[in-house]
Every structure is written in C-alpha cells, then in structure tokens.
Amino acid sequence: PKRIAVIGLGTFGSSLANELIEQGAEVIAIDINPELVNNISGKVYNAICFDCTNENQLQGYGIGSLDLAIVAIGENFGNTVIITKILKDLGVRVYSRASNDREERILEAVGADKIYRPEHEQGITRAKEITYSKVREVVPLRSDMELIVTEPGKLMLGMKIRDLDIRRSYGINIAFFGKMKENGEHDYRIPNPEDVLNEGDLLWLIGSNDHIKKFLERPS
Amino acid sequence: PKRIAVIGLGTFGSSLANELIEQGAEVIAIDINPELVNNISGKVYNAICFDCTNENQLQGYGIGSLDLAIVAIGENFGNTVIITKILKDLGVRVYSRASNDREERILEAVGADKIYRPEHEQGITRAKEITYSKVREVVPLRSDMELIVTEPGKLMLGMKIRDLDIRRSYGINIAFFGKMKENGEHDYRIPNPEDVLNEGDLLWLIGSNDHIKKFLERPS
Numbered sequence: 001p002k003r004i005a006v007i008g009l010g011t012f013g014s015s016l017a018n019e020l021i022e023q024g025a026e027v028i029a030i031d032i033n034p035e036l037v038n039n040i041s042g043k044v045y046n047a048i049c050f051d052c053t054n055e056n057q058l059q060g061y062g063i064g065s066l067d068l069a070i071v072a073i074g075e076n077f078g079n080t081v082i083i084t085k086i087l088k089d090l091g092v093r094v095y096s097r098a099s100n101d102r103e104e105r106i107l108e109a110v111g112a113d114k115i116y117r118p119e120h121e122q123g124i125t126r127a128k129e130i131t132y133s134k135v136r137e138v139v140p141l142r143s144d145m146e147l148i149v150t151e152p153g154k155l156m157l158g159m160k161i162r163d164l165d166i167r168r169s170y171g172i173n174i175a176f177f178g179k180m181k182e183n184g185e186h187d188y189r190i191p192n193p194e195d196v197l198n199e200g201d202l203l204w205l206i207g208s209n210d211h212i213k214k215f216l217e218r219p220s
Numbered sequence: 221p222k223r224i225a226v227i228g229l230g231t232f233g234s235s236l237a238n239e240l241i242e243q244g245a246e247v248i249a250i251d252i253n254p255e256l257v258n259n260i261s262g263k264v265y266n267a268i269c270f271d272c273t274n275e276n277q278l279q280g281y282g283i284g285s286l287d288l289a290i291v292a293i294g295e296n297f298g299n300t301v302i303i304t305k306i307l308k309d310l311g312v313r314v315y316s317r318a319s320n321d322r323e324e325r326i327l328e329a330v331g332a333d334k335i336y337r338p339e340h341e342q343g344i345t346r347a348k349e350i351t352y353s354k355v356r357e358v359v360p361l362r363s364d365m366e367l368i369v370t371e372p373g374k375l376m377l378g379m380k381i382r383d384l385d386i387r388r389s390y391g392i393n394i395a396f397f398g399k400m401k402e403n404g405e406h407d408y409r410i411p412n413p414e415d416v417l418n419e420g421d422l423l424w425l426i427g428s429n430d431h432i433k434k435f436l437e438r439p440s
C-alpha cells in the first residue's frame with residue numbers, strides 16, 4: 001500500500017484522507033489543530049499534531065519515506081508554499097492546493113508535482129450540469145472529453161440503439177443506458193445494437209466537449 | 221437562457237458564475253464584498269453588492285423572477301441557512317453549499333433543492349485517482365458508477381479489443397481508447413472489435429464501482 005501524508009485536515013483534506021483509507025492506503029494525517037487530529041486518529045495509520053512549517057519536526061516524523069505528501073491547506077497560502085518547498089527539498093513527491101491561477105503558478109514554480117483547485121473544479125462541473133436541461137449530469141474528463149447523463153430527445157424514443165447513429169453522426173459513444181428507479185436502484189447496461197430506447201431511459205454519452213456540444217445543440 | 225443568481229463570489233461561487241456565463245446563462249452575481257462584485261461586473265448580466273440576509277433588498281432586486289439561486293457561501297453557515305430560507309419562502313429554486321453532513325441535513329430541512337459539498341466531492345475523487353497505480357484518472361459518477369482512464373495490463377498488449385472480453389467478463393464498457401501525445405493532443409476513438417491494443421494506448425473504462433474494482437484487482 002502507498003504511504004501518503006495529508007497535511008491540513010479541513011473539509012478537502014479530511015475527505016481525501018478518509019477516502020484514501022477506504023482505498024487501503026497508509027495515511028499519515030497531520031494538522032496543527034489537535035481537535036482535527038483527534039477526530040481522525042482512530043482510522044489512520046498515524047495522526048500527528050504539529051506545525052508543518054517546522055522543518056525539524058517534519059524530518060523527525062520520517063516524512064522522507066513517503067510515497068506522496070498532499071498539502072491540503074486552503075486559506076493560509078503562505079504555509080502551503082513553505083511546506084511545499086520544504087518537502088520538495090526533502091525529495092518527496094508533493095501535490096498542493098491552490099485557490100487561483102497565481103497561486104497555482106507559484107506552487108509550480110517551487111516544484112509542486114500536481115496542483116489541486118477543488119472549489120474551482122467543482123464550480124465548472126456544477127455549472128455545466130445546470131446549463132443543459134435534458135442533461136442530468138455533466139462530468140468533465142481529461143483531454144477536453146466529457147461524459148453526460150441525459151434524457152433522450154422525443155424523436156429518439158422507440159428507436160433502436162443502432163438506428164440512433166450517434167457514433168457515426170457525432171463521434172460520441174453510448175457508454176451505458178437504462179432506467180433509474182425511485183429507490184436509487186438502476187438497470188444501467190452496455191447497449192446492444194438491437195436494444196430499444198424507451199421513455200424513462202437515460203443515456204450515458206461520452207466524447208469530446210465539441211462533439212457533445214454539437215449533439216446537445218442538434219435540431220430537435 | 222436561464223436566469224440564475226449566484227450568491228457568494230468566493231472560489232467556488234465565482235468559478236460557478238464564470239462557467240454559467242460561458243454556457244450562456246443570465247447570471248446575477250451577488251456578494252457583500254464590493255471588490256468581488258467589481259471583479260465580475262464586466263462579464264455578468266447583473267452584479268450587485270449587498271447583504272443577502274436582508275429580505276427587503278433581496279425582494280427589491282427582483283429575485284422572485286429567477287430560474288435558480290445558488291447560495292455559494294462557504295464559511296458563514298448561519299448566513300447560508302438564513303438566505304436559503306428567505307429564498308425558499310419566496311418560491312425560488314435554491315441550491316446551497318454545505319461543509320459537512322450536519323449542515324447538509326439542516327439545509328435539506330429548510331427546503332434546499334440540492335446541496336453542494338465541493339471540497340468533499342473533490343477529496344473523494346482525488347483519493348481514488350491517487351490509489352490505483354495504472355489508473356491515470358478516476359471519475360466518480362452517479363448511481364455508484366465510475367469512469368477510469370487506465371494503461372492496459374501487460375497481458376493485454378497486442379490483443380484485439382474483442383478478445384479482451386472486458387464487457388463479458390466484467391460488465392464494463394470500453395468507452396474510448398487511444399494515445400495521449402506529449403503536446404496534449406490525442407487520438408482517442410470509439411473502439412471497434414478489430415482494433416489492436418498497443419503500447420502507449422490508454423483505455424477509458426466505464427462501469428459500476430464494484431465491476432471496475434474487480435477488473436483492477438484481477439490477477440495480472
């Protein structure tokens with residue numbers, strides 16, 4: 001399992017740490033605030049309370065043997081930069097959190113291996129979800145690709161998957177389709193060409209942003 | 221176009237507002253802090269500076285004619301609850317931001333139509349991305365489904381898509397495959413049964429969390 005330090009146990013840091021534990025990682029959870037350290041100490045490999053801008057303490061806790069350190073501090077950017085620099089100088093792989101473009105560039109300049117901007121990412125995702133009306137969900141993916149979950153247009157109902165011709169006309173793939181029931185259960189399945197699209201079915205489409213946009217803006 | 225008010229122009233609120241504008245919505249951006257209102261006033265339909273817990277002002281600005289209001293305030297939960305309640309009493313559809321479970325339940329109790337927990341969502345997403353090693357990216361989707369972008373296992377190289385038997389063995393679909401080049405360009409395409417998987421190709425797989433997990437934990 002990977003040994004990963006999470007520094008800063010605010011909402012982002014603690015969710016990240018908790019999910020890493022779920023996924024079987026060895027998590028070292030660190031915060032200057034003892035209450036936050038106590039909250040997580042039952043679940044983690046190690047929970048430590050100290051100020052991470054203190055290089056001696058950071059070294060003392062064996063931070064050199066990590067697979068990865070994540071600086072999840074949000075508001076105190078000064079601390080984020082300092083801690084990132086200390087860890088990079090110790091040869092640790094570091095992912096750090098930024099609140100805007102400038103902070104992102106500063107962290108890259110001091111060597112952060114990856115930058116997280118959680119609120120920014122979510123703002124974009126949720127805005128796309130809101131804007132399309134038949135679309136229940138938009139999920140931005142890497143390389144300008146996206147997945148959408150959408151109700152089919154009226155003209156599509158009763159048609160076979162192969163006759164929809166979505167692949168050929170729009171270059172997008174139907175990853176899954178099926179119904180979502182009231183109780184949260186669903187019957188999503190990989191589409192076969194002979195399957196028929198019915199009222200209540202949802203389509204999971206995946207393709208480039210441009211292709212998805214063309215599909216959504218098609219004359220209905 | 222939809223008329224949407226975004227209340228609270230921190231990192232989440234301003235990213236949300238900016239992307240809504242990108243997507244063609246009529247955005248009314250509101251914050252008690254004049255500097256944040258000024259920053260966005262060039263781009264939005266309307267940018268207003270006032271304290272949204274003031275019900276008279278909220279009504280005065282025609283908030284009743286909105287398609288949707290989003291309360292994107294983060295730290296001051298008291299304000300979030302009050303503003304959510306005022307808007308619900310005015311008959312507006314409201315999405316509100318929470319920082320934890322309890323806040324989420326409180327907002328549901330006062331009638332919020334949807335709850336956002338941006339840092340929490342991102343913590344989970346990033347943790348999954350980190351934990352799988354061949355996996356370049358994990359994207360959690362609704363209904364316990366997920367998409368992953370992964371390098372193929374060594375045993376898969378040189379095989380045809382149809383012989384991989386991923387659909388039948390694991391119930392997951394190959395949405396796209398292809399190479400990502402250095403300059404960020406890619407040749408991702410919808411797989412045909414006769415396509416051959418080569419060194420450098422990435423697979424975009426989509427399926428239920430359990431099926432993806434079984435696939436990733438298969439004996440290699």
Ligand SMILES: Nc1ncnc2c1ncn2[C@@H]1O[C@H](COP(=O)(O)OP(=O)(O)OP(=O)(O)O)[C@@H](O)[C@H]1O
Pocket residue numbers: 007008009010011012013030031032033036050051052053072073074075076079339
């Ligand atoms: N020097 C430091 N050493 C260790 N922990 C620190 C240090 N500075 C800040 N932290 C911790 O980082 C955590 C998260 O940072 P902060 O509260 O500034 O961000 P936030 O934006 O509120 O976080 P979130 O949005 O994730 O809730 C806090 O719990 C804080 O105690």
Ligand SMILES: Nc1ncnc2c1ncn2[C@@H]1O[C@H](COP(=O)(O)OP(=O)(O)OP(=O)(O)O)[C@@H](O)[C@H]1O
Pocket residue numbers: 119227228229230231232233250251252253256270271272273292293294295296299
């Ligand atoms: N009563 C209010 N009326 C209007 N705006 C408000 C009110 N209360 C807070 N805000 C604004 O909401 C914005 C975001 O809230 P806040 O700064 O508390 O959250 P945050 O966690 O720092 O946000 P983010 O994580 O998105 O950066 C702030 O710009 C603040 O001025």
